[in-house]
Amino acid sequence: MPVYEYLCEACGKSQEVIQKFSDAPLVDCELCGKKGALKKQMSLSSFALKGSGWYSTDYKKSSKPDSSGGSSGGSSGGKSE
Numbered sequence: 001m002p003v004y005e006y007l008c009e010a011c012g013k014s015q016e017v018i019q020k021f022s023d024a025p026l027v028d029c030e031l032c033g034k035k036g037a038l039k040k041q042m043s044l045s046s047f048a049l050k051g052s053g054w055y056s057t058d059y060k061k062s063s064k065p066d067s068s069g070g071s072s073g074g075s076s077g078g079k080s081e
């Protein structure tokens with residue numbers, strides 16, 4: 001099932017929700033309880049890989065030198081192991 005990313009305009013927190021394609025998009029934030037504050041985000045992971053070189057260079061600069069494959073969020077690729 002696909003994972004959708006939602007951003008709450010009330011509390012500013014994003015959350016990933018696993019939904020079916022047929023499911024209606026969420027609108028209520030479970031974190032702060034605000035109704036109608038959730039906004040569905042585009043699939044950022046696939047977007048970033050395609051054509052944003054400025055982003056990857058900037059990201060490299062601020063990332064840790066050791067490549068220990070941290071799972072501190074952000075990367076949503078290959079988590080099916």
Ligand SMILES: [Zn+2]
Pocket residue numbers: 008009010011012013029030031032033034037
């Ligand atoms: Zn919220």
